[in-house]
Amino acid sequence: MAGSNVRRRKPPTANRISAYLLHHLQSLIFSLSKIYQAPATTIMTVAVIGITLSLPGGFYLFLKNIDAISGDFRSSTQISLYLDLKITEKKARGLEQYIRTMDHVASTRFISREQSLEEFRQSSGFGKSIDTLSSNPLPHTIVVEPGDSADTFTARNLLNRLQAMPEVEIAKLDTEWLERLYTIIEIAKRSVVIITILFAFAVLLIIGNTIRLDIQNRYQEIIVTKLIGATDAFIRRPFLYGGVWYGMLGGIISWLIVEIGYMAISGPLERLSLLYKSDMNLITYSFQDFIVLIACSTLLGLAGSWIAVARHLNQIEPT
């Protein structure tokens, strides 16, 4: 038939497949060479993408560090129970035994009224005035350490149950500030998600616009290749690879920016951690983070160029 007649000069299938792969490779290299040939535009685009991505990236790392530090604090959550002054030491020790068996309790420690007074006498420097007191104003104290698995919520529950005990005058979670910190971290985490989405969108637009300009600049080439029988896929390919390169290079730049930024603040931070006698280690991108970052930015590049290509390439037809 006429149709087969017209198409008879197609190369054999095996050749076509390798030729197809070959064209992918050629597009990849061609788009890279385009980037190389127009360094100014490329550097600008890639830098903008890199800077854009470094903000959510840096914020993410900041939170990761805060999380690690606050994780250390979490294990130091304590509940102090100040008992009624009328409770005898024997009864108080019995209560301690009982609390130790409760759920979510890791350990307990008993501090008698006398011990408390002695500690206070030594640490406060009010020794003399304390000696003048006719009776010990301090109660027996039980320090309760919640179990490792206890989060703020269960710690709070435990606190309520302890508070409800008749023998307990005051139950105090020592780490209310920590709870506030957790809430702030939670807010910050959600902010990072929002920022990341916004900035990903920005990158999408940047790459889309760059590819759009690229398409405009190569208007003539597109027309000519269409006229000599290029398929849409063939014409699309170098632009899509262009977007992939932009995304990937932008991701690498953002990684560099964040790494350098963290290097810059690591000095003072080490001094700070010395002051607090803790060994805070600055966490930077893990290998996994790096892979995810590059994969995401590359994907954004592909998506951005895809949008531009879908919107603008089909409109170009020879006349």
Next chain:
Amino acid sequence: MIEFHNVTKRYPSGFEALNNVSLHLGDGQMAYITGHSGAGKSTLLKIIALIEKPTRGQALLNRINLNNLPRQRIPYLRRNIGIIFQDHQLLFDRPVFDNVALPLQIQGYRPQEVAKRSRAALDKVGLLHKEKSMPITLSGGEQQRVGIARAVVHKPMLLLADEPTGNLDPILSREIMQIFVDFNQVGVTVLVASHDLGLIEELDKPRLTLNAGQLILNDLDQGDAGGHDGWQ
């Protein structure tokens, strides 16, 4: 090869560039399209090259109806055509060789094959020694020859040329036309639009003359419209 049945082309502006044109160019034939400026020569070629669609009537290329060809089949059909433009439409960002190789790369030929055929095509137009030059460094005639090499490199069955000698001096024009005649001699169907009447007289080939969108002279009707059927 090419059949027009009462083809009318009305542009969106309402202008009727072709009016009820019928013609038949057989396989392996060569013909000229002449006519005044605005007569519809380019429009006729554009319909064959699937750049424009007929408003009325039927246009067939190798018995394939061009009126309602699905978009995704257009590239494959175009691969059977070599188009030469008045302004040669070379890509100035790459050397001559890459320009000529483009149709082969599009069709997925292997690199060795691409190189072999591209050089052969450049040799045919006498520009093999310029394969590494950038098109901008070539003269107008050389650029036009590169355009021809690109149009024939994939051995199309049909060559379309729209004013291929428009900017060239008479000697170069004759050279270019001779190249078309040579291709026709090896079996390629050729259709050339030109208003270089003197040159057309010299080369004794059938003529199609358009006047305000109407075909007023059709030498093909007298000849053997079937042509040599060497393309089966």
